[in-house]
Structures are given as structure tokens and as C-alpha cells.
Amino acid sequence: MSLFITFEGPEGSGKTTQIRLLADGLAGEGLAVTTTREPGGTRIGNAVRALLLDPDHTEMSPRAEALLFQAARAQLVDEVIRPALAAGAVVLCDRYADSTLAYQGYGHGQELEPLRQLGAYATDNLCPDLTVYLDIDVQAGLARKRAGAAEEWNRMENKAPAFHQRVREGYLRLAASDRVRWLVVDASQPATVIHTTVAARVRTLRYTLAGNEA
Numbered sequence: 662m663s664l665f666i667t668f669e670g671p672e673g674s675g676k677t678t679q680i681r682l683l684a685d686g687l688a689g690e691g692l693a694v695t696t697t698r699e700p701g702g703t704r705i706g707n708a709v710r711a712l713l714l715d716p717d718h719t720e721m722s723p724r725a726e727a728l729l730f731q732a733a734r735a736q737l738v739d740e741v742i743r744p745a746l747a748a749g750a751v752v753l754c755d756r757y758a759d760s761t762l763a764y765q766g767y768g769h770g771q772e773l774e775p776l777r778q779l780g781a782y783a784t785d786n787l788c789p790d791l792t793v794y795l796d797i798d799v800q801a802g803l804a805r806k807r808a809g810a811a812e813e814w815n816r817m818e819n820k821a822p823a824f825h826q827r828v829r830e831g832y833l834r835l836a837a838s839d840r841v842r843w844l845v846v847d848a849s850q851p852a853t854v855i856h857t858t859v860a861a862r863v864r865t866l867r868y869t870l871a872g873n874e875a
Contacts (some may be wrong), residue, residue: 667757670795673802695745698732698755712814723769767831795848
């Protein structure tokens with residue numbers, strides 16, 4: 662059974678850890694699992710990622726930023742996500758189209774509707790079956806990132822705390838607007854507790870989809 666699950670959250674929310682835990686659990690059940698990330702996941706996407714996240718690129722405009730993210734996203738959907746889903750895999754993606762609404766929309770204050778239209782084009786209208794939002798206090802999340810490897814600190818993380826607060830508030834609004842697709846989890850909890858919550862929701866979703874296909 663193919664399944665498309667995305668993970669969203671402010672900086673330092675623990676997405677990478679939760680994706681790894683879920684991937685290991687699903688693979689342990691014998692399922693084919695593909696994990697990927699945005700921006701990146703492809704040769705072209707990784708090149709765009711380098712442009713987007715380089716701390717020296719301080720002159721990058723919000724519109725240019727949004728378009729670059731969408732370009733990398735289109736390549737990822739065409740090259741990795743759709744082929745994996747077609748092969749019956751579970752695809753776990755670290756960030757997806759909702760990131761653009763949160764960061765370039767709410768964060769930068771750009772209009773949401775044009776960003777939604779761009780996202781629909783970039784993804785060819787491919788929507789996740791489930792979006793896991795790991796919510797964490799902005800300062801706590803940034804502190805986690807600062808405590809990590811120095812090379813992981815990038816241009817987006819270098820933005821002012823007020824920007825990251827707008828991003829978090831944007832994510833919460835997006836999640837509140839579609840409680841069927843979104844699962845909001847308190848990311849300040851231990852990783853194992855978060856994983857148990859996420860795995861339970863994925864299990865329920867799998868049973869639901871299996872019943873619909875029967």
C-alpha cells in the first residue's frame with residue numbers, strides 16, 4: 662500500500678529523528694519505505710538547496726526564495742516521490758509544500774493564494790495522506806539547532822526570532838484548517854513518546870485506507 666507522509670515543524674523540532682524512527686518501524690513490518698527531504702533529495706534539488714541555505718546569500722528576495730523551493734520540489738516529486746508511490750512504497754518527506762506557506766507565506770508575509778497555486782503546479786497536485794506537525798517553542802527549537810553541528814546552521818535559521826514565530830503561528834493555522842490531514846504533536850516530549858503518537862496515527866490511517874481499497 663502506497664502512503665505519502667510529510668513532516669513539518671519549526672527549526673529544531675526533531676523531524677529527522679521522527680522520520681528515522683517511523684521508517685525503521687515500517688521497514689520492520691516488511692514495508693518498502695522511501696525517505697527524502699526538501700529542499701534536496703535529487704541532484705538538482707541538492708544544488709538548489711545549496712543556493713537557498715547558504716548563509717552568505719543574504720540578498721535573496723522572498724519571491725526568488727519561494728520559486729527556488731518550488732523548483733526543487735517539482736524535481737523531487739517527479740524524480741523520487743511519484744515513482745516510489747507508484748511502486749507501492751511508503752514515502753516519508755522532511756518538509757513539503759506546506760513549508761512554503763509557513764515560511765515564505767506567513768514568515769515573509771507573501772500572499773498565500775499565489776503560493777498555493779505555485780505549489781499545486783510544482784507538485785502536480787500531489788497532496789500528502791498525512792502531515793505530522795511537530796510543534797515547539799521557537800527559542801527552544803533554535804537552541805536545539807545551535808547545539809548541533811555548526812555546518813547545519815543555515816540562512817533560514819539565521820533569520821530573526823520574530824520571523825520564526827510567524828512561521829510557527831502559520832503552521833498552527835494551517836493545521837487547524839485541516840484536522841483530517843494534519844497531526845499536531847508537542848515536540849518538547851521525549852522522542853519515544855512522540856514516535857508512539859505518530860506510529861498510532863499512521864497505523865489508523867493504514868487500516869482506513871486498506872478498508873477503502875477493499
